[in-house]
Amino acid sequence: MIEELRKLYLRFNYTNEKGFIFNAPTSNKGEHISISFDNKRKEFNVHFTDDSIKEAGAKRRTFFFVISAFRFFLFLRRFETLYTQGIINLVFSSKINLGKLKKHKFIINTFFTSDEAEDKLITKKKNGKYWKFKTDIDLDSIIENYKYIEASDLIGNSFNYAYKFKNNSLLLQGIIFNFENLNGIYFIPIKKWNRFMRHMAIAMYNHFNTYPTEETLPLRQLMYERLKHPYINPENKNSKKIK
Known part of the structure; x- marks a missing residue:
C-alpha cells in the first residue's frame, strides 16, 4: 500500500x-x-x-x-496488514471452476480493465496532474467488448466484473480474478465483496475515531452516516449463491 x-x-x-x-x-x-x-x-x-x-x-x-x-x-x-490478510482470505476462499461460471451466463467487459482504457476514456493535462473524462468517447468500442464469458478469454493475471442481463439492464454479480501462477479462477459474489469492504470501512472509521481531530471530522461524519446503511444493493437481495 x-x-x-x-x-x-x-x-x-x-x-x-x-x-x-x-x-x-x-x-x-x-x-x-x-x-x-x-x-x-x-x-x-x-x-x-x-x-x-x-x-x-x-x-x-x-x-x-x-x-x-x-x-x-x-x-x-496498520491498515495494510489488516487489508492484505483480509483480501487474501477473501480471494482464496472463493475458488471456482470455469465451467460453473459459464453455466451462469455471466457477461464481462475486458475493456475497462485493459491497459488502453485509461487513454481512451481520460484526457490528461498539466503533465498528467489533471484528469478529465473525454466528451468524444467511442461507445461502440466499449459496447462491443461486452461478451458472455464462454466467448471471452480469461488469460494471464486479470480481474473482470461479472454481470447478468436482466430487465433490460446489466446487473453486477461479482468479480472474477484469474491468477496464472496459481492456475486458478476465483469468483467473489458482490454481496461477499460488499461485506468485506464494509468491514474495511469500519476498521478505518474506528482508527480515525480513536485518534479524532477537527480536520478529520468531515470524513468521520460521512463514514458514520454511510455505515448506518448496508452497502448491499437491494437489487441483489434475491441473487442466487454460486457454488
Missing part, C-alpha cells in the same frame, strides 16, 4: 519543494476533487475546488480531510 503511494508520488510529479497534487472531476459541474501532499506543511489533504469562482482571494477550496504525514503513514502501516 505504501509502495503504491510512492508510485502515485512519482506519477504526479512529486517534488521536494511542492509535494504533489492529483485532480479529478466530480459529478458536479464546475467542481473537481484534489488529493495532495503539501511538503511544506508535511500533511495530506483531500479537498473540493469550485472552478466557477474566479475572484482573486475568494475561497474556492473546501477541505474534506487533512492529516499529518506521520499519522497518515502510521495509519497505512
Whole structure:
C-alpha cells in the first residue's frame, strides 16, 4: 500500500519543494476533487475546488480531510496488514471452476480493465496532474467488448466484473480474478465483496475515531452516516449463491 503511494508520488510529479497534487472531476459541474501532499506543511489533504469562482482571494477550496504525514503513514502501516490478510482470505476462499461460471451466463467487459482504457476514456493535462473524462468517447468500442464469458478469454493475471442481463439492464454479480501462477479462477459474489469492504470501512472509521481531530471530522461524519446503511444493493437481495 505504501509502495503504491510512492508510485502515485512519482506519477504526479512529486517534488521536494511542492509535494504533489492529483485532480479529478466530480459529478458536479464546475467542481473537481484534489488529493495532495503539501511538503511544506508535511500533511495530506483531500479537498473540493469550485472552478466557477474566479475572484482573486475568494475561497474556492473546501477541505474534506487533512492529516499529518506521520499519522497518515502510521495509519497505512496498520491498515495494510489488516487489508492484505483480509483480501487474501477473501480471494482464496472463493475458488471456482470455469465451467460453473459459464453455466451462469455471466457477461464481462475486458475493456475497462485493459491497459488502453485509461487513454481512451481520460484526457490528461498539466503533465498528467489533471484528469478529465473525454466528451468524444467511442461507445461502440466499449459496447462491443461486452461478451458472455464462454466467448471471452480469461488469460494471464486479470480481474473482470461479472454481470447478468436482466430487465433490460446489466446487473453486477461479482468479480472474477484469474491468477496464472496459481492456475486458478476465483469468483467473489458482490454481496461477499460488499461485506468485506464494509468491514474495511469500519476498521478505518474506528482508527480515525480513536485518534479524532477537527480536520478529520468531515470524513468521520460521512463514514458514520454511510455505515448506518448496508452497502448491499437491494437489487441483489434475491441473487442466487454460486457454488
